[in-house]
Amino acid sequence: MEKLHKMKSVWVEGPVSPAFIADSIAKHSSMQDIGAHSIFLGQVRRDRIGAQEVCAIEYSAYAEMADPVFHRIREDMFAKYQLNCLHVYHSLGTVAAGEICLFVFTSSPHRRDAIDACNELVERIKKEAPVWGKEIFAEGGHQWKQNLV
């Protein structure tokens, strides 16, 4: 039977903490039909652009449009792959270089579904979610991040 998944919010104010990630993993120990997890963590990179250095990214989103997009991607993943569960968390606001801004977590009975779904999710989020990253320079000023397609 088709499972219906309620719309979950993906937004985290500021960085995703390592403790939150560890806790998310721990919570799955009670789900013992899972045989594999796959995790993607996006980390803010200290890019150097000419003489400027990126010290943080400030994320903003059009949440009213983004929430249905995340929901649709999630439903597509459940339809395409055999998954026990799937979690996505994306930062809003300021995330410093070295901190985590995207946490994608898929779980399945066998590894292939978890790995493939996780990869596809990350690609689709980058391409389809109305989210913008403003790269803040240590010396002041900013530029808008551009995702490589």
Next chain:
Amino acid sequence: MKITLLAFGMVSDHTGRRLELQVPEGSTLRDLKWQLESLFPRLAWMDFKWARNEQMTEDFDLLLQENDTIALIPPFSGG
């Protein structure tokens, strides 16, 4: 009539994040585009798409309605 304009990413550097605008009854999205380009001339050279009430649109003949929310959507850069 009143419409709300939302701008994101690099477009918002030029327009601000949110504006309330008055447009004449019967205005189309094209009329609004011209109005915005006269207010913010750099918009004419910027890469962005349009959304009306959270739906993407490329229909510039679209008639605007009172309380519409129009969003200017540059290329995404999440993750």
